[in-house]
Amino acid sequence: xxxxxxxxxxxxxxxxxxxxxxxxxxxxxxxxxxxxxxxxxxxxxxxxxxxxxxxxxxxxxxxxxxxxxxxxxxxxxxxxxxxxxxxxxxxxxxxxxxxxxxxxxxxxxxxxxxxxxxxxxxxxxxxxxxxxxxxxxxxxxxxxxxxxxxxxxxxxxxxxxxxxxxxxxxxxxxxxxxxxxxxxxxxxxxxxxxxxxxxxxxxxxxxxxxxxxxxxxxxxxxxxxxxxxxxxxxxxxxxxxxxxxxxxxxxxxxxxxxxxxxxxxxxxxxxxxxxxxxxxxxxxxxxxxxxxxxxxxxxxxxxxxxxxxxxxxxxxxxxxxxxxxxxxxxxxxxxxxxxxxxxxxxxxxxxxxxxxxxxxxxxxxxxxxxxxxxxxxxxxxxxxxxxxxxxxxxxxxxxxxxxxxxxxxxxxxxxxxxxxxxxxxxxxxxxxxxxxxxxxxxxxxxxxx
Numbered sequence: 001x002x003x004x005x006x007x008x009x010x011x012x013x014x015x016x017x018x019x020x021x022x023x024x025x026x027x028x029x030x031x032x033x034x035x036x037x038x039x040x041x042x043x044x045x046x047x048x049x050x051x052x053x054x055x056x057x058x059x060x061x062x063x064x065x066x067x068x069x070x071x072x073x074x075x076x077x078x079x080x081x082x083x084x085x086x087x088x089x090x091x092x093x094x095x096x097x098x099x100x101x102x103x104x105x106x107x108x109x110x111x112x113x114x115x116x117x118x119x120x121x122x123x124x125x126x127x128x129x130x131x132x133x134x135x136x137x138x139x140x141x142x143x144x145x146x147x148x149x150x151x152x153x154x155x156x157x158x159x160x161x162x163x164x165x166x167x168x169x170x171x172x173x174x175x176x177x178x179x180x181x182x183x184x185x186x187x188x189x190x191x192x193x194x195x196x197x198x199x200x201x202x203x204x205x206x207x208x209x210x211x212x213x214x215x216x217x218x219x220x221x222x223x224x225x226x227x228x229x230x231x232x233x234x235x236x237x238x239x240x241x242x243x244x245x246x247x248x249x250x251x252x253x254x255x256x257x258x259x260x261x262x263x264x265x266x267x268x269x270x271x272x273x274x275x276x277x278x279x280x281x282x283x284x285x286x287x288x289x290x291x292x293x294x295x296x297x298x299x300x301x302x303x304x305x306x307x308x309x310x311x312x313x314x315x316x317x318x319x320x321x322x323x324x325x326x327x328x329x330x331x332x333x334x335x336x337x338x339x340x341x342x343x344x345x346x347x348x349x350x351x352x353x354x355x356x357x358x359x360x361x362x363x364x365x366x367x368x369x370x371x372x373x374x375x376x377x378x379x380x381x382x383x384x385x386x387x388x389x390x391x392x393x394x395x396x397x398x399x400x401x402x403x404x405x406x407x408x409x410x411x412x413x414x415x416x417x418x419x420x421x422x423x424x425x426x427x428x429x430x431x432x433x434x435x436x437x438x439x440x441x442x443x444x445x446x447x448x449x
Contacts, residue, residue: 046229047170051178053227055185057119057163060126060217060224061099061156063189068092069277069294070197071148074206079138086399087141089274091149093395098153099160100388106161107381115162115230122158123221129155130214134207159221161384165377168367169231176317176364180309183360187305187352190298198291248371249379254436255369257428259383262362265325265425266387267394268418269358272332272351273297274395275402275414279335280344282409289341296345300352305360316449317365318433324357325426332419336412368449369436 068091075081075088109118129151136143164183171178193213200209249255276297280290304324312320331351338344366383370376401413437449 044170046231047178049227050166050170050229051182053224053229054163054167054182056220056224056227057159058183058185059189059192060220061160061163062183062186064193064213064217065092065096065099065156066186066190066273066294066298067193067197068095069274070194070201074201075144079206080141080144082139083141086396089395089399091145093392094145094149095153095156097388097392098150099156100384100391102154102157103161103381103384103388104378105381106157107165107377107379107384110162110165110377110381111375115166116225116228118158118162119225119228122155122162123218123225124155126152126155126159126221127214127218130210130217134210134214161380162377163224163228164363165367165380166228166230167363168370168376170229174313175367176309176312176320176361177306179364180306180312180360183363184302184305186359187298187302187356190301191295194294245375246378249375249382252369254432254439255366255379257432257435258365258369259386261425261428261432262383262387263390263425264421264428265358266390268332268398268421269328269355270391270395271398271414271418272335272348272355275398276335276344276348278409279338279411280341282411283339283344285341285344293344293348296348297352300349301356301359302352304353304356308357309360309364312361312364317361317368318429318436318449321358321361321365322426322429322433324354324361325422325429328354328358329419329422329426332415332422335415 072085072088072092075083075091076085080088106118129147132151133144133147136147164179167179167182168175196213197209200212273294277290277293280293281287308320308324328351331347331354334347338347363380366380367376370379398414398418401417402409402411433449440449
């Protein structure tokens with residue numbers, strides 16, 4: 001054998017160059033763990049820092065909005081006493097609507113990579129609007145509406161949806177658990193902010209109370225901006241593969257039916273949050289005890305947003321969400337059996353737990369329905385915008401159903417309406433699950449849907 005032939009043989013069996021070898025180990029891009037295939041690595045420092053940022057954001061947005069009952073009471077008795085309670089309730093209702101309504105635009109901006117800009121802008125708008133609210137003059141309804149309903153609502157819109165959607169950039173297998181931990185901040189806020197506002201109002205003016213909470217919100221949102229660690233989209237595919245396909249989204253029957261279910265649910269799900277305290281007083285429970293009803297509901301919601309989500313990672317969002325809705329519907333009808341503080345505390349805590357599970361599980365469900373990470377913001381945005389309409393009109397409808405006659409509220413109409421609508425939402429969610437399973441038949445992960 002010649003020297004040339006031997007050298008050719010050696011070259012033919014030499015190993016391939018390193019750049020051609022597939023690598024399965026975990027790498028980091030901008031501090032974010034990922035694999036070359038683009039799969040998400042659950043957990044890590046940046047992931048849990050993001051969860052902490054979302055927790056603070058939820059505490060300052062949804063949690064603060066849960067304290068509107070304090071504003072409703074103060075505006076009705078003193079600040080806007082020339083206005084009817086219905087007029088005043090529209091301030092909180094529109095603020096809640098604004099938190100959800102721009103979801104389509106916010107979701108598209110999120111998918112386009114403007115997460116940090118939205119979080120920073122929302123933080124500034126939220127804090128400035130709170131300080132402007134403290135400067136409004138008594139009897140000037142339009143000033144309060146602009147500052148609280150429109151200004152704070154817009155700031156919360158830029159904070160609320162992005163802070164939830166970013167969780168899916170860091171978690172997949174444990175997404176539901178991570179979401180539950182993050183959104184529990186809203187429940188804690190629903191307990192802390194009403195007590196803080198009432199205690200501050202006893203010691204100083206209500207305007208100064210708002211300023212103190214505004215300063216605290218500013219500090220907490222600054223911390224959230226620092227903690228957030230958005231994950232860059234991996235360019236393993238073309239840019240077009242990461243863009244949301246609206247035709248595919250609006251042809252997804254499981255997704256559309258889940259939105260229809262959420263619409264029915266959100267028309268009535270928050271009825272106890274707004275009216276259970278008033279119902280307690282109408283049943284002869286003292287105001288000093290009835291004041292704690294909202295805190296009890298939110299305390300139950302704290303556990304409801306965490307515990308079912310842990311099991312959802314094992315059994316799937318649908319399989320946990322549907323039973324939670326069925327139980328919530330049954331608990332609404334249990335309101336008829338409330339006659340003392342003990343019974344209202346038990347019903348309130350249980351309803352907070354099971355309804356809180358819905359609030360924390362629905363983002364995980366929408367993420368599961370997404371075909372890729374680049375459309376999660378858009379899908380959530382569309383859903384949140386439609387749900388915003390339900391939140392805008394839901395509580396005013398229930399208020400109209402109360403139909404006070406000779407000073408007595410017709411509670412049975414509103415309670416039955418609320419229970420039936422949540423039950424209808426549960427039925428439609430079962431249909432959504434069926435459509436999802438049928439579409440993905442043959443997928444080995446269908447035991448966790």
